[in-house]
Amino acid sequence: MIHKVENILREMGDQSPLNEVTPVSGGDISRSFKAKTANGVYFIKINDEAAKDFFQKEAEGLNLLRQAGALPVPQVYHVSSPSADDGYIVMEWVKGEPAPDTESRLGHGLALLHQHTHTHYGLAENNYIGKLPQPNGWEKSWIRFLREQRLGFQAKLADKRGRLPIGRKTRLEKLLDRLDQWVPDYHQPVLLHGDLWSGNWLAGPGGEPYLIDPAVFYGEREFELAFTELFGGFSPRFYAAYRDVQPLSDDYEEVRPLYQLYYLLVHLNLFGESYGPSVDRILRYYVG
Structure with missing residues (x-):
């Protein structure tokens, strides 16, 4: 080596x-x-x-x-x-130690990142989420982008890998057909890190937060916030600093599990059935 x-x-x-x-x-x-x-x-x-x-x-x-x-x-x-x-x-090589305000700076900086806008959802080229392909064709509608290039793409991949038993597949198809019942189409595409969990940022010199391992695209900002809550690892200081710049919408609590479903499908495809019950729980919440 x-x-x-x-x-x-x-x-x-x-x-x-x-x-x-x-x-x-x-x-x-x-x-x-x-x-x-x-x-x-x-x-x-x-x-x-x-x-x-x-x-x-x-x-x-x-x-x-x-x-x-x-x-x-x-x-x-x-x-x-x-x-x-x-x-x-x-x-x-980036190395530092977290400072008392590091997570506040991270939340503030993420809110500023989410002020970089675009006219469409997606990205000029496809990229990867983990080691899985992530399609990014430009799309005017957030609901169509979410259905076809996020949830739908991962669902097809899961089906090919034998990870969609009939009940899960039926519920997922119902959810995709009815996305507009729960997902607002704000048309506010902003730049997202795309894969922001606690392992994809680090403290640099002076406690400055650095972003690493992105899966960038232009999407709805609350899609990103929902993932930060899926596996934990972010403090109340992070969210308070974010909300000081970008308050959350009234729809966030209702749509959060649906946004988290994308990342659970990714984990289902990457790591297997241990994530299946979490996928099923969200599907039952929305479509019974």
Whole structure:
């Protein structure tokens, strides 16, 4: 592995001696390393089984978040080409300790990110949610986008993988047919991180919150907030700071489980039936 990291850094342009390579724990998709040379300290992710453009899409997502300027993200130094045998990405090494106001700054920054608007939902290109494909064709209607490119796409994938028993499939089809009963079509597309759980942000120098591992697209902002509540890990300070900038709608409590359903379907497809009961619970809540 040291030889592979050396080759990656040389291809990037750092020809200085490699002083340190340390495995980094934390992700379940790629092997991660901290690499230190005379010229710098880097964070490197390597995956020879991911899609050829997997890390390119990650880099594009990070760059889009950086351009928004609401929250910092690690600088991307180098990404493997689609023709490479081993996919990899080299980024700035970010390390710090949370400060008392770190989560407040995260909530405030996320609310500012959600002020970056677009005329349509989606993104110019498809990307990934975890290691699953995430389609992003532009769509004027949030309800159609949610039905076809989020819930519907994951439902088809789950069906192919044998994870939609007949009762679950029937309820899901009913839900998709009746989305407009519960989902407001505000037409307020804003930039979303797209995969914001507690493992996809970190504290940098001075306690500054950094966003990592995005699955960006333009969507409804409460879709993002709903996911932050699905598995916990965000403090009341985070939500209070967010609401100070962007109050939640009157519809949020009713639509929150439906938005969370997308991420539960993703987890069902990634990790299996352990997420099935949670999917069923939400389906029964809406369609009986």
